[in-house]
Amino acid sequence: MRNDNWWCGRFRGCGYKVTVPREAILEVLSLTDKHLSAEDIYLAVHKKYPAIGLTTVYRTLDILVSIGLIYKFDFGDGRARFELAEDSKGKKHHHHLICTKCGRIIDYTDFIDDEFELLQLVEKGLSKKYNFKISGHLIQFCGLCDKCR
Amino acid sequence: MRNDNWWCGRFRGCGYKVTVPREAILEVLSLTDKHLSAEDIYLAVHKKYPAIGLTTVYRTLDILVSIGLIYKFDFGDGRARFELAEDSKGKKHHHHLICTKCGRIIDYTDFIDDEFELLQLVEKGLSKKYNFKISGHLIQFCGLCDKCR
DNA sequence: TTGTTAATGAAAACTATTTTCATTAACAGA
DNA sequence: TCTGTTAATGAAAATAGTTTTCATTAACAA
Known part of the structure; x- marks a missing residue:
């Protein structure tokens, strides 16, 4: 059982494993104040972990939305955008x-x-x-x- | 210059022509209380005017949104949905x-x-x-x- | 009635997202 | 620490909503 981030409990509690791609994606989301698209996240994650695929990004985002760690928005530009839910970290x-x-x-x-x-x-x-x-x-x-x- | 519906003025005033497809699409939208997708509208219009294509439906919807006659919504099911703006007709x-x-x-x-x-x-x-x-x-x-x- | 020009429809292209499937890694239990 | 089970993964293909292209047609001003 790896290094525990603040969200690991919630993650495991819902029956999901803690994996490198999931950690990387959550790290990207927690280090920005922008509203990133799946591709934005993929590109950011890709710099540090080139092996992580876009499919995994989509799948992880789905899970994160479903367990309430992130929000999904449609700002009308044809792609979904995501941001960390405010109660998770110091966000307002x-x-x-x-x-x-x-x-x-x-x-x-x-x-x-x-x-x-x-x-x-x-x-x-x-x-x-x-x-x-x-x-x-x-x-x-x-x-x-x-x-x- | 054809038969004048209530919206013809607004339409022509914005430099758009009044056409059969446009009339048909607006008619469908004004006769429903549902939130129709582009395809829903295409199918409804298609019954009366089988020659009208899906492309035209998309194009017309774009115009209608841009001149404020209809609203476009995303309810999270992967397709845009449309409804008549309330000020146009007796809508609340x-x-x-x-x-x-x-x-x-x-x-x-x-x-x-x-x-x-x-x-x-x-x-x-x-x-x-x-x-x-x-x-x-x-x-x-x-x-x-x-x-x- | 006619000429100009925007509107149209069919097909192809595009793009975000999802699915498939064989491989890999997380982690519970030994 | 090692190992087996099973979920997670990545690449590629598939999907689906929407947009573009282009030759043809129809609106409407003159």
């Missing part, structure tokens, strides 16, 4: 502001408390009315950034 | 509740006023702070529906 909960022209993404934390309060209210109301078990939300704004407007 | 502004297991989508209008109030506040704050010209927002909740939970 945030939402996104997307420039529809250049694709720039801004993570904002302003008004998060006000948003959270409303989300609580709405989640409660919706889960009662529709008998849904709500597990997450997505809030984002789009428009033109300062350079593109 | 709503947000979505998505079942992550069976893919069911519920349009909800509950709390829309509270949400709207917050959105106003956040949009104002964000556009000032980041100098963004905000043109839209996306709010959705995901979880398990009554049948899947």
